[in-house]
Amino acid sequence: MRSHFVAGVALVFLGYSGQALSKVTAAEAHNISYYSEPVFWTTMEMTYDLKAERYYIDGLDDGFPAYDFDPGFRGNEFTASAARRAARR
Numbered sequence: 001m002r003s004h005f006v007a008g009v010a011l012v013f014l015g016y017s018g019q020a021l022s023k024v025t026a027a028e029a030h031n032i033s034y035y036s037e038p039v040f041w042t043t044m045e046m047t048y049d050l051k052a053e054r055y056y057i058d059g060l061d062d063g064f065p066a067y068d069f070d071p072g073f074r075g076n077e078f079t080a081s082a083a084r085r086a087a088r089r
Contacts, residue, residue, distance in 0.1 A: 024050045037069045 029042040044059045076082060 026050060034066075034069070039069070041067070 025048060027045065027047045029045045032041050032043045034041060042059060043061060044057060046055060046057050048055045
């Protein structure tokens, strides 16, 4: 698998072939910088099946609000005792 970062776009080429060319795929992901959070995030991922001439696009978020990176969880919700309490319910 090869991966390249070019001008804010992560390109990954996944290709393989056996005796006959069975499947060749390529994928790309467009990234976005959230200046308030130290995170690498993608806005849209595309996967292409080059042999079958089809593609899949995920993450079209035009018109949706930005991700909420502060969902409001408390630290004590991730303890062993909290897991035991949740298991009893």
